[in-house]
Amino acid sequence: MQTVTWTAVAVAVLLGIAWYLSYNAARLDRLHTRAEGALSALDAQLVRRSEATLELANSGALDPASALMLAGAASEALEAHNERVLEEDFLEGQSFGQREELESDLTAALMAALSAEVVGEIRRDDNLGALALQRVEAAGVRVQLARRFHNDAVTDVRRVRRKAVVRLFRLAGHADLPRTVEFDDELPPAVRD
Amino acid sequence: MRIGIVCPYSFDVPGGVQFHVRDLAEHFLAQGHHASVLAPADEDTPLPEYVESVGRAVPVRYNGSVARLNFGPVTAARVGRWLERGEFDVLHIHEPVTPSIALLALWSAEGPVVATFHTSNLRSRAMQAAYPLLRPSLEKINGRIAVSEDARRTVTTHLGGDAVVIPNGVNVSRFADATPNPAWTGTEQAPTLAFLGRIDEPRKGLPVLAAALPAVLAEHPGTRVLVAGPGDVEAARERLDPAVAAATEFLGMISDEDKAALLSSVDAYVAPHTGGESFGIVLVEAMSAGAPVVASDLAAFVRVLDGGRCGAMFANEDPADLARQLLRLLGDPAERERLRDEGSRRAQVFDWAVVAEDVMAVYETVTHGVDDWREVRDDRADPADTRWTRLLRGRRGTED
DSSP states (O other), rough: OOHHHHHHHHHHHHHHHHHHHHHHHHHHHHHHHHHHHHHHHHHHHHHHHHHHHHHHTTTTTTTTHHHHHHHHHHHHHHHHHHHHHHOSOOOOOOOOTTTHHHHHHHHHHHHHHOOOHHHHHHHHHSHHHHHHHHHHHHHHHHHHHHHHHHHHHHHHHHHOOOOHHHTTTTTTTTOOOOOOOOOOOOOOHHOOO | OOOEEOSSSSSSSSSSSHHHHHHHHHHHHHHOOEEEEOOOTTTTTOOOOTEEEEEEEEEEETTTTEEEEEOSHHHHHHHHHHHHHOOOOOEEEESTTTTTTTHHHHOOSOOOEEEEOOOOOOOOOHHHHHHHHHHHHHHHEEEHHHSSSSHHHHHHHHHOOOOOOOOOOBOOHHHHHHOGGGGOOOOOSSEEEEEOTTTTTTTGGGGHHHHHHHHHHHHOOOEEEEEOSSHHHHHHHHSHHHHHHHHEEESSOOOOOHHHHHHHHSEEEEEEEOOSSSSSSHHHHHHHHTTOOOEOHHHHHHTTTTTTSSSEOOOOHHHHHHHHHHHHHOOOOHHHHHHHHHHHHGGGGBBBBHHHHHHHHHHHHHHHHHHHHHHHHHTTTOOOOOOOOHHHTTSSSSSO
């Protein structure tokens, strides 16, 4: 009789532990997925921003010097993206590499080229340039959103992965610890108005 | 895009969050999106077509006051059915940390979730006690929005992480197109001032305005003060200095149309609020209607008025400073004209057209991520992926 009771208790405890582990694993999996999705969104918006900048540079709405500077910064950012296509499972060795710096450079180039007068002029003669500028703005806003949402997701992942049960039972598997992406994504103030 | 919006507060009573949800949904519907709102409401409350009632809310004591909340298995099942039927691309939950359908929706949500935080007062004993329980649900939020810097600070301190600030929207044209009412329009000898808000709620600041008025009346004896808002008029009148009471007209509760007309008629709108305002939508309404604004220097007001460029500001709870600002404005028609112009321009920033576009950018950002991982997941779809394994994993993944 006693053995039966003890066995039942042991089974119940084991089931409880199993449920708790599986619950935490599912939670972590969901968080990893969220971080992956957010990173892929950020990646896509960055590509869009570079492409829109190239379009703006080639639209003829800017002076050639500004156009060349923008085209340079945008194509470098695009090239870096194409060299390192994100793996299927983004968390395998997820890293932005040197791209943070390149994206900051593009932000700085946009900031330098798009002063209030230039933006006003582009918007006044409503042609290709104005359209491209609109696209730069839209992509720029979405880069800001995507980066913030990504970093939020990473913060959540890292917090859960610090939990003792996650570390002890290696619930994260071999997924790398995601890192926040830090670069300057400020839009030129004149563009945002 | 198919948008599901959850509003935890009952549509039976008017309120800031309810109006926000209504305007947002109507804006997206007008743009050709599909939008459905889930909210509590009494059975006999007439609801717009796009609002689905989750049943009537139960008054319960929560967080120090009586709140009308929805909970329990029946409500949870209704929320689940609405989610299933809606097949939303994005679920937008307002005030997710209320023990109501907001939390229930978050609990059963599986797709991308956007949450908007309206309050600048999240800290509650209940929340702290239930925090470990809430955490996994809150982790489902893909994009957080705060309606003001104060609301954002609350999110960062109490939940960690960050939120993007997208302010409340105002239907600028509704106020800009209002016809001034001659009865409320000021003249050189008898300028008019407007006050809006509960007259017996000291935080709305009527006592501060009352204390500033004797000095104003001394220089402009014809000044009329138009007070619009609910409350006990007789009691309020008794608290006033006799000269001030003679200059004050109580209009009681007024309709939205009258509010717009009032704001477009007066020589100044006074916002002497002493605290508790996280955004100040009424300031934007006044600016839209073209009323020069005189407001206390609450952080939220300073931001709406762009650091005082688009309105006159006075030291909070300082009647002498308020009187100084009022006298400066009443004696300077050119300055009033300038504030009208600056205000109308500033109000555009808060127009629904602009605000809704920012919200749509958030929707697009969070849904983009999901489409991508869904593709990846589908490519890797495991043949052993059964209902049972999905249940174990937390019911997420490949049901579409």
